Amino acid sequence: MLISTKGRYALRVLVDMAEHSGQGYITLRDIAGRQDISEKYLESIVKELVRHELVTGLRGKGGGYRLSKAPEDIGVGDVLRFMEGGLAPVACLEEGHKVCPRASVCRTLTFWRGLDEAIRQYTDGYTIADLMRTEDGNDYII
Amino acid sequence: MLISTKGRYALRVLVDMAEHSGQGYITLRDIAGRQDISEKYLESIVKELVRHELVTGLRGKGGGYRLSKAPEDIGVGDVLRFMEGGLAPVACLEEGHKVCPRASVCRTLTFWRGLDEAIRQYTDGYTIADLMRTEDGNDYII
DNA sequence: CCTATTTCCCAGTATAATAGTATGTTGATA
DNA sequence: TATCAACATACTATTATACTGGGAAATAGG
Secondary structure, eight states: OOOOHHHHHHHHHHHHHHHTTTSSSBOHHHHHHHHTOOHHHHHHHHHHHHHTTSEEEEOSTTOEEEESSOGGGSBHHHHHHHHHTOOOSSGGGSTTOOOOTTGGGOSSHHHHHHHHHHHHHHHHTOBHHHHHHSOSOOSOOO | OOOOHHHHHHHHHHHHHHHTTTSOSBOHHHHHHHHTOOHHHHHHHHHHHHHTTSEEEEOSTTOEEEESSOGGGSBHHHHHHHHHTOOOSSGGGSTTOOOOTTGGGOSSHHHHHHHHHHHHHHHHTOBHHHHHHSOSOOSOOO
16 A cells, blocks of 8 residues: 555645644644544654654644744655655565565566656655645545 | 565566466466465465466366466556555555545645556556566676 | 643554465366 | 366464554643
């Protein structure tokens, strides 16, 4: 599946924060309400975003979270790699994976490398600012 | 991870069969030996390939498997979709997934559609024949 | 100082998928 | 008819996912 709820939710949270910046710190309760995601589960996601310095938290009354950078400086590829722990399409291309002893005779390795690169190129071509610009009303019929 | 061992092994099996065609039917034992994959596990993978009419099996002495089509007529994208049950990068784009009620306001849907398309374009651009042409000796040092 | 608020921290849990293994049955060939 | 190899069914260990729960620490307003 490549992308789990962690990565999907993280992007939605970041876009939500970007759209509601200017209102100071934004609480998880507000985001959870708007995005229809469990507040408790969001905690674990935002924790990662804090750890990678994409958002900043403030405790107490009037506290919440806000983006640490401008939306155009937050790359979607980076967010997804942080949340998913890498975006490699196959195990043997994961960082830290032991080098496959078959690599020198592997007929498929070049193909996987290309797929990895295609995913990287695409995801690195987007920032949170780009996601914000996505028009309402996709062509889904609901 | 997008691609599990099922998809990875399936491609290796198909390339192996393509490279050893002309020798009639090829046994799972031979493929398992060459590819260093458990023969028993390969059974479950080849079963899927038979079901989708990519390979043909013959029982008994002198039996085994062989490709049902020419290598250049077997698309890598199709193989992976068969084995993985789809290649969608996110759950909401999977076939048969219930339409997301947030689709019309979703800031990320367009992005996911594009990623899905990029993966489709790339994987559909390869056939088993292309994988065979991949030169020995990738630039890995082993 | 007190209290409400909100992040922060740690721990547990149900479900499902992955990557197999084990034990047989059926059918083709020599 | 013996052998070989595909075909079929069922089971299992491990891991990841997607959460839930209980509390501790910090901040602001009264």
